[in-house]
Amino acid sequence: MFIASISIWSTVVALLQVLGSLGIFLYGMKVMSEGVQKVAGDKMRAALSGMTSTRFRGVLTGFFTTTLVQSSSASTVLVVSFVNAGLLTLMQAIGVIMGANLGTTTTAWIVALIGKFSVATIALPIIGIGLPLFFAGKNKGRDWGEACIGFGLVFLGLGLLKDSVPDLRMMMETDPGTAQNIQHIIELLGGHGFGSVVLFMTAGIFLTLIVQSSSAAMAITMTCALNGWFGDIGTNPLGVFQSSAAIVLGENIGTTVTAWLASTGANTIAKRAARAHFTFNVIGVIWCLLLFYPFTQFVWSIAAQLPYGLRTAATGMSQSEVAFATAIFHSLFNFSNIFLLIWFVPQIERIVTWWVKDNAQENETKLRYIGSSLVDIGELSLAEADGAVKKMALLTSDMFDGMIEVFNNPESDLSERVAELKSMENVCDEMLHDITSYLIQCSTHEIGSGNAASITSKLRVVSEFEEATDRIYRMVKIVQRKYVKGRDFSEVQHEELMSSSNQVRMLMDVARNSLVSIDGTTLERAYEIESRVDRLRKRNNKAAAKRMQDGAVVQTEMIFIDLNNHLEAVANHLLNVIQASKREVRVD
Incomplete structure (x- = not known):
């Protein structure tokens, strides 16, 4: 009885450590995003409203904006807000949304690189730079300090998340009961061929809905993959990578819900922009599922060509390969999806126009605050x-x-x-x-x-x-x-x-x-x-x-x-x- 109580308590503590690490990451992303907006808000507004004359410029604008605020959810909510105000046309909005999907892939690369160095060596100095600026600086200086503190917290949270998610192989020795339960769940999801791909993708959708951030979901996915939660990396690294890739596909669908919810109560054009985000991501997931095995094997072969020093880390070569392969998959999938669908923006526009009918009684002058619960815009x-x-x-x-x-x-x-x-x-x-x-x-x-x-x-x-x-x-x-x-x-x-x-x-x-x-x-x-x-x-x-x-x-x-x-x-x-x-x- 006493031993069982200790086991339950250790499980609760481990879960709280994971949640605490995730909280630091999400809070850091929020602080960094707000700081960046204060430093470059005017330029970002000008870019979104004035640099989207073509779908290609819209993609670039969406990419750089999302890279700065580190949240595709915030970017797409912002796009819905701009469309609602008439500052962007639906055609321009679709281009920005495409670029936002590519911009969020930078998070995966940050997670992949975490294993290459001690996070504290970069996170704490960045926070140290930002702290005096935040308390002693004025206006822009204070804003730069806030951005630095947020950036440092993002790295610190990712590092703590990596350390707090237990390695399943080590858990077999310290807490075999919990480890066996986790293995049992993974076995239920795995071993069904393509059906397992669909199951893992569904898990990715729900994970993103729960944390309300595709960046956080990506960090959790890669961390779990690195610690053997999707199978034994040592014996089947490709299978572990394919499981994490399937979850990434689900996250691309789950992230569209934020913009969908933000469009509730907005005008017809804003609703169409949110539906366009959903349509674009779902079409991408569909073609990627049809080509899942050859596409993931192609990505795995690219990861194998990375320099040996980059692929190896203290945690082991296979683990590092899985991390980089997932980052490559996320980037290549979104880039390919943009390349394939950017030529069909008018068709996507017609689909969502048919989907969301014109509202004859709609008051075009109605203004409604559209925001994201995760990132303050x-x-x-x-x-x-x-x-x-x-x-x-x-x-x-x-x-x-x-x-x-x-x-x-x-x-x-x-x-x-x-x-x-x-x-x-x-x-x-x-x-x-x-x-x-x-x-x-x-x-x-x-x-x-x-x-x-x-x-x-x-x-x-x-x-x-x-x-x-x-x-x-x-x-x-x-x-x-x-x-x-x-x-x-x-x-x-x-x-x-x-x-x-x-x-x-x-x-x-x-x-x-x-x-x-x-x-x-x-x-x-x-x-x-x-x-x-x-x-x-x-x-x-x-x-x-x-x-x-x-x-x-x-x-x-x-x-x-x-x-x-x-x-x-x-x-x-x-x-x-x-x-x-x-x-x-x-x-x-």
């Missing part, structure tokens, strides 16, 4: 907020043009147009709520100081745009009331209001352009236009007061003054937008 998610703010600016501009259209056509029945403008104003109200909620959600995650200021700026911008649309719709209602009451403006009054409107329209364009780029000249021009609008308001109101003194219809002149004041108020809101883009604060 708050830093990169700001690109989606940028796209939503630009949509709100365009909607405000269209509303103003619609108001001018109603104002200039007193003889036409534009009731439908007025109803449309009211609908646009309601949409702007919804966008204010959605974008504000989204930005607050982003701010709760780890972001750099520069992006914290950017969030504050965007919150002010969307508030000012919403206030401007409220004013514009009030002007629409005033113009409508003017027509109903039969209050006709003279040609002079019409020209005075149009003169102010033209200035406001110019300021509207400046405000929209300031969301893309702004400098001192832009701000000076904005101040100049707003000052002209203010002077026109004062002049026009004085002229209206003079006309009332001379006996003009008071009700008509009051409508004129109301419109005049609202135009100047819209100009003020637009100037506030430009100042917020410049991260200035207006003093009224």
